[in-house]
Amino acid sequence: MKLCVPGERLCSTEDCIPGTGTYLRHGYIFASLAGYVLRKNEGEELPVISVVRETEAQLLPDVGAIVTCKVTSINPRFAKVHILYVGSTPLKDRFRGTIRKEDVRATEKDKVGVQMVPISWCEMQCPRTHAKEFRKVARVQPEYLQA
Known part of the structure; x- marks a missing residue:
């Protein structure tokens, strides 16, 4: 070969x-x-x-495949990920990927969603659904503090 x-x-x-x-x-x-x-x-x-990569064929992620990823970094335009599984099969090697903001949804690609608001040093809240998530918050603006 x-x-x-x-x-x-x-x-x-x-x-x-x-x-x-x-x-x-x-x-x-x-x-x-x-x-x-x-x-x-x-x-x-x-x-x-x-x-x-080796003498035996290895499963590779392909366009349109359903994958399980671990997000490694996020910025306002895209998220960097490590692909761990293709379908239900674990990969031998780690593959890197990028998810663009426009590709998060199948419809309304220009609109990802409502920006969450910090309500304490360890909580964020969605202003539309009022769902709370635990996140590390660097600085909370005084107008968003809970009383």
Whole structure:
């Protein structure tokens, strides 16, 4: 098996069909991760070319897959996550991901929701639903303090 690095051009789209661990650009198939190149002939069609990290195939997150993530950092535009499970299968390696603010909901992507208000040094409250959540609060404005 041949070793490859991310960004390495593997072949033309006329020769193979892209599989896991690859991406298409300008009519060529490139490796998206470091690993071994695998070609599988499935029937009469073109062979499928993929890149795997070990000799056995590993489950990789794919576009549209349901995943379980751990949020590592948040800013006003996006959240950085570590993908832990694809479906109910745990991953061997940790994959990083980004969730944009616009992608939080399937509808009303421009509107994520009401901003929570600090009510004490350890509690935030939704002004619409009045639901409270325990969060660390750096500074509470005097107009929001509970009496």
